[in-house]
Amino acid sequence: MPSRRRYLAAVGASALATVAGCSGVTGRPAPSDPPAPETPPLDEDRQIYGSDGNWSSFGCNAGNTRSVHGIHAGEAPVDGVSEDWRVEVSGLQNRAPVVADGRVFLSGPEGLRVLDAADGSVLWHVDEIRHAPVVRGQTVYVADRSDPAVRALAADTGEPRWRVGTEATPVGPSMYPGSPLIVGAGERVHALDPDSGEQVWSRRLFGRVLSHPPVWSGFAVAVATDAGQVSLLSLDDGVGIHRTNLPARPTCPPSADTDAVYVTCLDGTTYALGGDQNGWGGSWTVDTQWTQGGLAIDSGLVFAGSVGDLHAIDSETGEVQWTHAVGEWDQTAPALGRDTLFVGGDRLWALDPTEGGGEAGPPVRFEQSFHGPVGPGPVLDGGTLYVVAETGESSTHLLALS
Template sequence: MRSRRDVLLGTGAAGTAALAGCLGSTDAEPGSDDDYTWSTPGADIGNSRAVADGAAPREEPSLKWRLEFDSAFITAEPIVTDDTVLVTTGTDVVAVDRETGERRWSIDPDNDAYTYNGAPTVVGDTAYLQEVDTLTARDLETGEVEWSHEFESTIGTGSVTVSETDDGRIYAAAGDAVHALEAETGDHLWEQKLLGVPRYALSKYADSLYVATRGGELYDVKRWGAVEWRRTIEAGIASAPVVLTSEDRRTGHGVAVAANDGTITYFDIGGNREWETELGGFGTDGLAIGHRTLLARSGSTLYALDANEGGERWRVSLERGDSGPPIVVGDTVYVGDDRLRAIDIDGGVGIRSFRVGERRFERETDGNVGFVTAADGKLFATTDAGWEEDGSTELLVLS
């Protein structure tokens, strides 16, 4: 998948911003690229959850195919390559043919316990899966194990990433440490102990690996294992770190995280706390960055923030307070709750939550929509049955 992160580093200016009204249009246009994949959690190694120039349905899409799973929940976003979809059901990880929906292989078909949580990462013909306390490289076509590395502790939810640049490494967080391994062989290169246990997806930019612990520690760990800086979010961290580059902001690059109290904080390249924005609610793992707009889900409200200063562009009320994160494809934000919603990246016209023309479509499903990803102009959405609901858990492919 093409990365949008190949830009020069810059320096940021310090400042603080409170919530404001509408800050104007992003001048975003419908995407024209229909040849892209979603091969790693967060869409790219910066965890942007965005394909800014990608094409995807802007009107209510039709169903291409659906596949039901014997599980109450899908526990991670679908990973989509040129010919395969990888779905983490909690009890298993299933590989599916992308065109037909036919199951190819799975790693633990007889398992009943919810032991699989993070989405795999795919590089070339290899899928890297976190299997409880073991990182496993599997052939994408057959599921056969190429190598595996067992850690002393379990791997955090989603905390695996692979560099797409020049170092050929895979990074994983297990227990209270982050590890680097050779992606081709699984050879262990180094380990860096942390204060706390990482839970969320790792993010990478240039030589920096950003690692967040649920307890509230945010690290910049260099690719050779040294800690550049560590910062504390007093309320605890409730999202994966998202890299913002000079493509997203007027100056410099840095990283944003959501806190348990609903605060969004942006740190510049040196670890300086440049701005904070209070959303006034509990934050969830729902950050995305696209067209200079930071999307943040907090409970039943989706916020769009200016990436430069954190001011509010717009907000949209959703029906439910689920934690499915938004994604950005082209000029559209896609997010799930009781249905799949498509929202204009500019939020339509209005002030704060009083909007007109912000919704492109709302598509009802048999269950609540959890995760949404996209590839080659199609949407891949998961639905959850819920513990007490009478329904099915499904993967929907929409075009």
């Protein structure tokens, strides 16, 4: 939507110009040296956030933490980026991709396009898939709005494996490894056997269920509704554990770490639910403005907001450690890896998230401008950033940057 986006800088079709480490803010500290790139193994049975080593769902993993291996590990471009490939997308593209096992799954107005991560070529395509899928192993789980139904597809070909019809339009799914697939449809949340689609349990909530609920501590799912409720339900049987009423509708799926569930609402506030020793209940609130792209969590920090400023918040106390101006754009969210936070907005930013603070903000590793705003995305997988950006007066692309 070019008319909504502010001109930044023209970029050629074959190359990107990288600007390293210059913030223009007096007193901003220098970034620390990032660790060497590495890809540590992940044990899915013991990974508290349900990570599988890929950016395999909306928020990377079942907790929506937006961090594949943790903030201090993984591979990432920390000195600047070059373009590997680009694929044209609609200016209305409002979903970030999911990336797993050499495939990029991009859902949006044009349905679900599955691309080869090596060169961006189209492998297969399915209409009417608007929400990000969950990819586990060789299966892709999608919410089909046209049926309406939840479907499981083969990751390599898109061939159907099973289909379960829903009375209302389903929204984006979530799944913790070894647990049921969680999908909202209307005012009901359904738990389905990922192998067969058989219903494990179903529960009615107050308000329309929102997409991609995170899993908290590996045993409970935090389901938000457009009525402003967040319900903590047992993954095994859907039994209610706790319910919180918020003053406004959430603007994006919540995120969860081992201590709390975090959610940003239309009132411009980010809420921490469950930070007390009992494991649930109001903990803190911070005025952050809001985002549609999601929150990120790692190393005791919650990264929230994108309309104006990104905030780094102490997850225990709610104290803001730093803020960084990213421009008036709400279609971005942070991606974390190799001691670097990547976020869009008025450009692509790479920040050193745990250094600096105060009015100066975080150190800048590099910044990259495009013709217009950056986002949805970025997401980070295998050392490559995938992000949607406005690349010309009337052009928008999904870019693979490394």
